[in-house]
Amino acid sequence: MQDAVTDAGNNVRALKAEKKDKAEIDAAIAKLKELKLELDTEIKAAMAAGDEAAAAKEQFRSKMNGALEQRLFYIPSFKIYGGVAGLYDYGPPGCAVKSNLQAFWRQHFVLNEAMLEVECPSVTPEVVLKASGHVEKFTDLMVNDVVTKDCFRADHLVEENLERMLADPMISADKRRELEDMLARLEEFTPEEMGDAITKLAIKAPETKNDLTAPYPFNLMFPTQIGPSGALQGYLRPETAQGIFVNFRDLLYYNGGKLPFAAAQIGQSFRNEIAPRAGLLRVREFTQAEIEHFVHPEQKDHSRFAEVADVMLSLFSRDAQLGAVKKPFPMTIGEAVEKGIVANQTLGYFIARTQTFLEKIGVNPERLRFRQHLQHEMAHYAEDCWDAEIECSYGWIECVGLADRSAFDLKAHSDKSKVELTAYERFAEPKMVETLVVEPNKKDMGKAFKKDAKAVTDALMALCQEDALALAAKVEADGKAELKIEGGSVEILPGMVKIAMETQKVSGRNFTPSVIEPSFGIGRIMYCMFEHSFYIRPEDEQKTVFRFSPIIAPIKCTIFPLVNDAGMNDLAGTISRVLATEGISSKLDTTAVSVGKRYARTDELGVPFAVTVDHRSLQDNTVTIRERDSCDQVRVAVDDVLPLIKKLCNLQATWEEATAGLEKQAAASD
Amino acid sequence: MQDAVTDAGNNVRALKAEKKDKAEIDAAIAKLKELKLELDTEIKAAMAAGDEAAAAKEQFRSKMNGALEQRLFYIPSFKIYGGVAGLYDYGPPGCAVKSNLQAFWRQHFVLNEAMLEVECPSVTPEVVLKASGHVEKFTDLMVNDVVTKDCFRADHLVEENLERMLADPMISADKRRELEDMLARLEEFTPEEMGDAITKLAIKAPETKNDLTAPYPFNLMFPTQIGPSGALQGYLRPETAQGIFVNFRDLLYYNGGKLPFAAAQIGQSFRNEIAPRAGLLRVREFTQAEIEHFVHPEQKDHSRFAEVADVMLSLFSRDAQLGAVKKPFPMTIGEAVEKGIVANQTLGYFIARTQTFLEKIGVNPERLRFRQHLQHEMAHYAEDCWDAEIECSYGWIECVGLADRSAFDLKAHSDKSKVELTAYERFAEPKMVETLVVEPNKKDMGKAFKKDAKAVTDALMALCQEDALALAAKVEADGKAELKIEGGSVEILPGMVKIAMETQKVSGRNFTPSVIEPSFGIGRIMYCMFEHSFYIRPEDEQKTVFRFSPIIAPIKCTIFPLVNDAGMNDLAGTISRVLATEGISSKLDTTAVSVGKRYARTDELGVPFAVTVDHRSLQDNTVTIRERDSCDQVRVAVDDVLPLIKKLCNLQATWEEATAGLEKQAAASD
Known part of the structure; x- marks a missing residue:
């Protein structure tokens, strides 16, 4: 439509230049006016639709965050003291979900592939982070309000201004291209380029409208001092990876000197963000789970690649990003590696394993894509990098980074420490x-x-x-x-x-191995998984549910006596203890409120199954089991509860499969 | 003997004073000389025996640490850069043991009692630690070498000097009493008293022999700054407890406003020790597992106390420490609470549960005692405090603190934050x-x-x-x-x-609840457990073993094909996968070395069970299972491996019970 208007405009100018007769020119002008009106209506409708979509997202997020905070999945840290931006606690159900997520990560990656797990301290001496480049380069550009000294991230200010300007439909095509180009390159701006952009766009401090200082780099690591003399500068680690690299020699020895092998670490990392925003997605302390897979630089095939070759992915390759369509495409990892879209089998193997992991924990595969880094996003030493991006109300969020980092890290630590970090072939x-x-x-x-x-x-x-x-x-x-x-x-x-x-x-x-690094942000994955799991029952605005996978749910099963009766309470207690013998967590709810209310309460926590002990239970030793999302109920013998729940929790059967042939129960008590 | 010499000396002096005849005096002198000689011999023997015991301890420790470092249970952190005192990594088996220990802790305490688990950040703003008293009081007294500026812990220097002086058998009884008194009160010395002690004992800097500065308090928290302006002073948390206290209001609400309830947290804590020593026992970053059990201050009975009343403990009460015998005594917790030795049932309940926990993970109960804090060791607000102390080669080590802290913590945070932290009755x-x-x-x-x-x-x-x-x-x-x-x-x-x-x-x-706090140092418990688990096979100096409990062992089972044979390898692989379905970790060892060597390798990691697939396996589908400590082997059907190993790993049966009636196998292949 924009093009049609431009064409019509050119046409009018051409007719005028050619001094055509007035009727023809007037008709062209009328046509142009008509088109402009249409464009205007279209833009307004798009903006309204956009606003509506944005408002719907906001509303969804606010509902969900309400549900999360209400049930203490999260608590702003140090809340009674007003909190600290970018720091959050996990309350009881959040803690349980996180612990389940980490346990499943450990099972899916560490145990499944016999990785060498390590645990290293957060406090790290400066020399290690000098070698890794973090002391010099782990920075964001900062500007200050010249009067109040308030701090701002320079790229955020420029970005907001650019987006506001681009939202204006009346700017010229040339101007649009210039601003879009600026927006695309923003992340790599030098302090000088960022300063130029601020001057050019006449950006002032957001609230005071005061002038801003020139942009300067601010290191995002939390500094500290080790020991009493103050002589040993330290930092809180910005990532868990370095702890693995510095142990490479010992780990290789532990592995009998053989390559390839992978080491893994789950632990806290710290980034002293200038201005934490986007709620739970950008925080100052977070849990990472990182893998460093060491391979021969010329032998990057993976022995188990055949197992994953058919996994279907949504790939947003470099070409797709730079091409006309700008959309990801579906492809199996086998084909992607064969066509050279993904650099090698080992990187491809981890991309596919990441896809499986995220699907199993409840990420919606339709809102998951792997985006390849553009050439300018990658470090000079990197061979190929892909991010697993998950779509949530904040947009597409980088949750896992998968990079072939070549020999950079081992070489950097070897140079600095003068210790040879090589393997022998x-x-x-x-x-x-x-x-x-x-x-x-x-x-x-x-x-x-x-x-x-x-x-x-x-x-x-x-x-x-x-x-x-x-x-x-x-x-x-x-x-x-x-x-x-x-x-x-x-x-x-x-x-x-x-x-x-x-x-x-x-x-x-002797040669320096390459390293392929899958790096998971546990908190971000968890947050996106919460968004993909949250819904509101159509029949009741107040009934919120998390459709957690049984492997992730904070509690697997609630157990209710229908009414407060000693016999029912006893049987409920027995079932709870039997489940516990196999490590299945359950919660007895003996409050006297209606079963419907109790179901609603377990839905809010995302508990997948509920066992109800009723009057019939005391006669024939059967109970009902309800599935959270379908609200279906079946009646089973008490002795069958454990095997049934266990099968469901281990994902060995779906609800439909596991309950086929069982007596369905009307949801009368609901 | 010392007394006999003193008596004889007094006797000689008395005879002389009474001017008795020379023969009598000479006889008395001869007697005195004889006694002195005997005392001297006795002292020398005692010192030699002491030296020998100390040397044996040193040797044991060095052997064990060698075994731990060799198999990467621990690695000095940042080793290729020369390491940092007080920071250690856990390598693969250490990581697995720690993870098992924490999982068992979570099961034994958190799940068993439906505690509310939380996870809070390590980075903590100053206001929280001002309220808790850490900013003002979490200090050690430090002195500097006036020339080199080297830092020393004042109490360590004084302690070493006192111990050296006390080792001299010739000092007078008065002097001994004075020095012993100083040693006992050392921990509570003010800077002035510590300075007086240094002057009095003429203590100089250890190596240079330079003068020392006056002692001054050094805060043991790692400082940092939160955010870019440097305006928000922060620290790394010195304990995990504060994160729970500041969340009390939300947690009480989550618990339906009802008391008592307990919250728990497992996480990293940080202490910037002046001079870390005692290897793995005094480190700068460590994992704590803390429980805060909130109760009505006048209702400290515990509903499940009857379950633990018969648990037998070794109690080193205040009276026992101050009395003549100075030895702990055995008593059930039921009796101890009834007699008022332990202040209340809730504190007693946790003491008993701690005893059970430590025994189950492999702490030798004969080397475990509960020592009550002396009055002067307790904070003024504390009602009663007991430490679980475990004996290891470094002496009796405080591994768990159990304290009735009354309402102190909640009141302190309520005062500082102006937020009411109370419950309603x-x-x-x-x-x-x-x-x-x-x-x-x-x-x-x-x-x-x-x-x-x-x-x-x-x-x-x-x-x-x-x-x-x-x-x-x-x-x-x-x-x-x-x-x-x-x-x-x-x-x-x-x-x-x-x-x-x-x-x-x-x-x-409204009232402020009391809190009873069991606080576990995971690393210390783990180290003591390592010492209690380590032994060397009598027949071979080189064969080291860790007798880990199956719940703690890093791997539960190794699986060996007797020789490198496709059929044997297949069967071994199948068994490994079957074990994995029930979450039992195993390790396939298909290296071509002798079975004896492979057994030795699994012993070094403390793997409790080993399955060997041999020639007979391929004929009758049976395998042998070997128990690590007895080296007993039995033959079982392949299908029975999983149920047998599972029962053993869940501690549902001992080896003897589980294998009664099975065909014993001669350890020929060993």
Whole structure:
């Protein structure tokens, strides 16, 4: 429609330029006016629809958050002191859901693939985070209100301004392109570029409208000091991954020196966000579950890839993002790897396993996609990166990052620590290799350099091939050569060191493994899962339900005596204890309120099954079991309760399968 | 013997004073010399025996730590960078043991008693820790070397010096008493007293022998800043308890307003120790599991006390510590509560449950005692405190603290936050109560104080009975009275407020609950459990074993094909998968080494059971199962493996019970 208006406008201008007769021009103008009116109506309708959709999302979110807070899934931390932005507690059901989610993650990844799990501290000395690059680069650009000194994230301010300007349908196509381009590149702006954008868009402090300072990088790590002297700078870890990398050598040894192997860690990470927003999605302390899968850089096939090759994914590849349609497409991971869309089998294997994991815990697969990083989003060393993005009321949210990080991390820690972090591979056949040989003459060294002899030897051994040969040539030519050592330099004279290229038979080599890193944000996954699980019963606005998978539900089963009767209470207690023997958590509800109210209460917590002990139970030793979402009820013998619930909770059968042939019960008591 | 020497010496002096004849005196002197010689020999023998015992302990510990580090139960954190004192990683088996220990804790306490579990952040704003007293009081006394500025814990230096002096058998009884008294009171020394002790004992810096600064308090919390402005001071939490206290109001509501109830939290805590020592026992980051059981202050009986009344404990009560024998005594918790040795049933209930918990995870009950805090060790508000102490090579180690903390914590947070943290109780009969009534006259207030009206009203309502009546009296006497309000003061005139005592019918009251707090140090318990589980097979110095309980063992079962044979490998794989269906972790070991070596390898990890698939397995579908500690083997049908292992792992039967009647197998293959 925008194009039609532009065409009509051009047409009028052309007719005028060609000095066509007035009737023709007037007709063209009338046509243009008509089109403009249509466009205007269309825009207004789209905006109204957009507003309505946004309002519906807001309302959904506010209903759900109400239900979550009411039942203490979450509590703003330190609430009696007014809370702290970006910090949340998990109350009892939230804690149980999180614990179930983590246990299932451990089962699905760690146990299923015999990964090596580790647990490392949050307090981390600076040297580790210098090596990883976090001290230098883990920053957001910040600006201050020049008067109040209030802090803002520069990209947020620019983004909001750009979005507001782009919402205006009357801006020119050129302007639109320019703003859209700015919006797309925002995340990579240098402080200078961000400053230019602020100046160009004339952005002021949001409330005071004061001027802003120039943008400057703010490090997002929480700083601390280790020990009493204040001499050892530390940080709270911004991710759990580094704890695995620094242990690579020990873990490889534990694994018998063999590759590939994976290590995993579940634990807290910390990011001192400038301005936490988006509620539970952007927090300052959160649980990560990270896997580091170490592989030979040239052998990235995966032995169990065939098991997942048929898993269907929604892939939003780089090409799809940059192409005309800008939509993800369905494809099996087998095809995606074969076509080179996903870089290799191991990365593909974890993408597919992530899809299965998220589906099993209750993420709606229609609102899940894997988005490939654009070239400029990836670090220079990364081979390929995909994010599992889940759609929720805040939009598409990155919940899992899956990256082939090549050898970057191990090399960085090896360089900094001077500890070799490599694996060894034996060649199929020994090879004859031209190798640099550096052999210091120990006696001469000791005589010439005394206590510095070790430093000189170290410096010689550390020379790369080019430098070593240059040194040897200089000694031969000039009779001496200068060598830099730790804290100074020394003179190398003839005879002190033998430096030469020699042909040697070598049977293997050390190499730095590549690492493929699936990294899960537990809190974000949990939040999106809550959104996908929440609904309101059509018959009653007040009846909220979470359709949690039985593996995730905080409690698996509630047990009600129909009325307050000693016999019924006893039987209910017995059933609860029998379930407990197999680790199935249940909750006895003996309050005297109506069964309908009690069902509503368990629905609010997402409890999948409810056992009711009624008058008939005392006669024939049967009870009813109700399924949460269908509200179906069946009658079963007391002895069959445990096997039935267990089968349902282990996902070995659906409700329909498990209850086929059982006596259906009218939901009279509901 | 010391007494005999003293007596003999006195005797000699008496004889001399009485000027007895020389022969008699000489005989007495000879006797004295003889006794002194005997004492000397005795002391030397005792010291040698002591040294030997100490050396044996050292050797045991070094063997065990070697085994732990070799198999990556622990790894010094950031090892490739030289490590950081007081920070340790858990490697794969350590992680699994810890995870099992926590899961069992959750089952034994949280699930068994339907406690409300929460999870709160580690990053905590200062206001919370000011209320709890940690900002002011969570300190150790520190001294510095005046030249090098090195930091030392003052109490450690004084303690070491005192112990060295006390080791000298020749010091006088008076001196000994003085030093022992100092040692006993050391922990409560003020900075001045500690400084006096350092001066008196002439203590210098340990290595340099330089002078030391005066002792000063060093706060053990890790400091950090929350948010970008640096304006919000924060700390890493020194304990998990505060997260529960600040949520009391919501948790009480969640529990339907009913007392008693308990909340629990498992999570990381942080203490920036001045000089971490004692290896894994004193670390800077550790996992705590804490329970806060809220009760009516006058109703501390426990509904399930009868279940534990017969649990036998080793109690080291205050009287036993201060009496002559200084030894713990055995007693049931029922008797201890009845006799008033333990203050109340609820505290007693948790002491007994702690005993059961520790025994089940493998702590040797003969090396476990409950030591009551002496009066001066307890905070002024505490009603009664007991520590579960476990003996290990470092001595008796406090692993669990059990304290009746009265209403202190809730009151402290209520005072600081101005949020009422109370429960409500309905009286059996409504009571007529003389009550202070304060009724500000809204209209007058608004007219007189405008925008300050609310602050004035708040100030009036906050007056205690005494102040309110005094104010009323002053207004009546002087026609006006000054009232302090937030940020200033105002004048109260007659008619502005009604203040009077009135008799009202009240049907209940709000009160601050007491809290009983069992607090578990997971890492310390785990370390002591390791010591109690470790042994070396008598027949081979190299064969180390951990006799882990099946509920704690990192892996429950190893599965070996006797030789590398496809049929055996298949069957082993099938058994492993069958065990996995019931969540029993197993490890397939198909390495070609001897079965004996493979058994040794599983012993080092403390795996309780090993299934071997042998030639006969392929004929009659039976396998052997070996028990780790007895090395007994039985032969069972493949189909019986799962039920047998499951029963053993759930502690539903001992090995002897479970295998009675099964075919014993000679350990030929071992």
